[in-house]
Amino acid sequence: MNDTTRVKVLFVCMGNICRSPTAHGVFRHLVQQAGYGARIQVDSAGTHGYHIGEPPDERAEETARARGIDISDLRARRAEPEDFLAFDYILAMDQDNYHSLARICPPGMERKLSLFLDFAPDLKRREVPDPYYGGQRGFDQVLDMVETAARGLLDHITRRGL
Secondary structure (H helix, E strand, O other): OOOOOOEEEEEEEOOOOOHHHHHHHHHHHHHHHOOOOOOEEEEEEEOOOOOOOOOOOHHHHHHHHHOOOOOOOOOOOEOOOOHHHHOOEEEEOOHHHHHHHHHHOOOOOHHHEEEHHHHOHHHOOOOOOOOOOOOHHHHHHHHHHHHHHHHHHHHHHHHOOO
């Protein structure tokens, strides 16, 4: 990759108001801290259109803010087949999201799709649980998992020559 290369990363959960905007914000923060803000583009989306145009869940915002990460500027959108053309990495939060994305994936683009926690093998989990119907502990747990996987993802991308 040369200096003008942009790696594009899309995080996806069901509604794009809890897990994927949290991952978006955490990864964007790490990318900026590492000095790659001009070379790595970050976005998030949902597999369902329940919350299109809405900001992240206030509990997700508050949890991220407590760790110095601002996600208040993000707005929910739905993942589309065109995202597979635009993004290099499409990272699902759980198996249901993965299968929903696989159904809209254009032929030949499957290699772009994976589970986000594949970048955090030490967690020994494959899915980021949905904290929506739970309490604060669930949002804290999600943020812990996301921070670990985001560091693993950034390491993976930079090892590939960014």
